[in-house]
Amino acid sequence: MNDTNRFVNRTLLLLIGLVFLAIGAGVVAVFAWPAAADWWSAASTSARAWVDDATRQTLIAGSTLSWGAAGSLAAIALIIVLLIIALARLGGGHTRSLVRTGGQDSPAGRIIIDTSFASDALRASLDHRPEILSSRVSVVNVRRAPMMHLSVTPRQNTSPGEIIDDVDHLLDNLAALTGADIPSYLSIHTGLRSKLARDQRRIA
Amino acid sequence: MSTRTSTSTSTSTSTSTSTSTSTSTSTSTSTSTAFRRIVRRETHSPRSVAMASAVVLAVVALAYVGTEIVLSLFSQPGLLLSPAAAGTWLSGLPDQQPAWAIITVALLLALLGVVFIVLALTPGRLPKHQLTRTGRVVLVDNAVIAAALAQHVSDHTGIARDRVTVGVSGRVVDVVVTPDAGVPVPNERIRELIAAELDVYQLVRPIKTRVRTAQQREGALA
Numbered sequence: 168m169n170d171t172n173r174f175v176n177r178t179l180l181l182l183i184g185l186v187f188l189a190i191g192a193g194v195v196a197v198f199a200w201p202a203a204a205d206w207w208s209a210a211s212t213s214a215r216a217w218v219d220d221a222t223r224q225t226l227i228a229g230s231t232l233s234w235g236a237a238g239s240l241a242a243i244a245l246i247i248v249l250l251i252i253a254l255a256r257l258g259g260g261h262t263r264s265l266v267r268t269g270g271q272d273s274p275a276g277r278i279i280i281d282t283s284f285a286s287d288a289l290r291a292s293l294d295h296r297p298e299i300l301s302s303r304v305s306v307v308n309v310r311r312a313p314m315m316h317l318s319v320t321p322r323q324n325t326s327p328g329e330i331i332d333d334v335d336h337l338l339d340n341l342a343a344l345t346g347a348d349i350p351s352y353l354s355i356h357t358g359l360r361s362k363l364a365r366d367q368r369r370i371a
Numbered sequence: 372m373s374t375r376t377s378t379s380t381s382t383s384t385s386t387s388t389s390t391s392t393s394t395s396t397s398t399s400t401s402t403s404t405a406f407r408r409i410v411r412r413e414t415h416s417p418r419s420v421a422m423a424s425a426v427v428l429a430v431v432a433l434a435y436v437g438t439e440i441v442l443s444l445f446s447q448p449g450l451l452l453s454p455a456a457a458g459t460w461l462s463g464l465p466d467q468q469p470a471w472a473i474i475t476v477a478l479l480l481a482l483l484g485v486v487f488i489v490l491a492l493t494p495g496r497l498p499k500h501q502l503t504r505t506g507r508v509v510l511v512d513n514a515v516i517a518a519a520l521a522q523h524v525s526d527h528t529g530i531a532r533d534r535v536t537v538g539v540s541g542r543v544v545d546v547v548v549t550p551d552a553g554v555p556v557p558n559e560r561i562r563e564l565i566a567a568e569l570d571v572y573q574l575v576r577p578i579k580t581r582v583r584t585a586q587q588r589e590g591a592l593a
Contacts, residue, residue: 169417171417171419173412173415173417175422176417176418176422177418177491177492178491179422180418180421180422180425180488180490181487181492183425183428183429183484183487184483184484184485184486184488184490184491185484185488186429186484187480187481187483187487188481188484190477190480190481190484191479191481191483191484192481193477194464194473194474194476194477194480195474195477195478197464197465198464198465198470198473198477199474204465207464208462208463208465211461211464212462215462232444236440236443236444237444239440240437240440240441240444243436243437243440244437246433247430247433247434250426250429250430250433251426251430253422253426254423254426254427257419257422257423258419309405309408310405310408312402312405314405314409321515323518324518324519324522325515325518325519325522326519326522326523327502327504327509327511327519328504328519328568328571328572331504331505331509332505334507335505335507338507350405350406351507352409352508352510353507353508353509353510354413354499354509354510354511355509355510355511355512355515356512357515357518
């Protein structure tokens with residue numbers, strides 16, 4: 168999970184989709200429907216006249232540049248910048264510290280427990296288990312509170328019940344070790360690796 | 372089914388309070404909203420790839436139009452078509468040739484638009500189930516549940532693992548057994564085994580089980 172703003176994602180998708188659909192359907196209508204073609208010819212003639220008129224009236228004195236053209240350029244640039252900001256804001260939200268106390272909370276001063284500490288501890292324990300192929304630990308900020316995400320890819324045919332029990336135990340131990348009960352969640356995945364890896368049950 | 376849902380929700384709320392008791396009671400509600408947010412976000416597609424593709428297409432189109440306007444402002448020849456020429460072409464659109472090429476491109480654009488609109492409005496649920504076996508928030512890919520169920524059925528019925536195919540969707544567990552010739556498939560037993568194993572997992576969404584027997588292939592007697 169990350170901090171991607173999904174409402175923005177869907178709104179942009181909807182808007183761009185509507186624009187594409189409108190242009191595409193409009194062009195098809197103009198070709199396929201005589202009434203639409205007539206309307207188009209009339210509307211485009213008057214629109215061109217309006218644009219020409221607007222350009223002439225907004226001409227910057229002593230040049231061939233018009234404010235109209237400059238304005239439309241500025242509008243296009245603004246939309247492009249907004250779209251690129253939306254692209255750049257995809258993802259994110261991961262944090263590097265699992266625990267961060269305020270300076271006054273402890274006589275020792277501020278305590279920061281790095282995500283990699285929890286990650287190394289959990290993965291060292293999980294790697295001993297033959298049924299688990301790979302694991303990943305990350306910490307995301309959900310509503311400004313840290314939330315630990317443990318993601319596990321087991322061998323195929325492993326019961327999720329077993330994995331949940333194992334991980335539950337490990338997370339309890341980690342909480343005892345760090346003295347901080349960080350809310351956490353587990354996700355169990357499949358993937359190419361679990362399909363290709365040898366099925367543990369056949370050996371047993 | 373409904374009882375299972377209600378018990379699982381009560382377990383999840385009780386855990387979220389227990390996890391936050393160490394910090395303070397006021398955070399208990401915020402922790403459970405955080406978990407609800409996590410589950411919602413992990414089980415639904417963010418639509419990031421579709422959004423990025425749409426935005427890149429829009430940026431390229433707008434950048435092209437912007438470039439043509441700038442070129443015309445400095446009285447340079449256009450890259451493909453100056454704005455004035457584009458205006459003339461557009462006003463004569465109904466008579467432009469080749470009509471079939473223009474219509475094809477327009478149809479493709481409209482189709483892409485429809486795809487974007489559908490992606491924007493559909494929930495985009497991912498093939499995952501939430502489990503509340505121990506009260507912890509756990510999200511499991513459907514394929515993991517399917518493989519585990521197939522293994523469980525195979526272990527307890529003696530049917531070879533590669534003769535049991537299980538598919539798990541949002542609402543149905545579909546078990547297909549290819550039986551050995553002349554050996555009846557213990558449908559009821561399989562149903563019980565699946566129910567018992569699902570009871571161990573504690574799925575949040577209720578799920579139905581369907582057991583089917585695959586048709587024996589010709590010459591499969593050997």
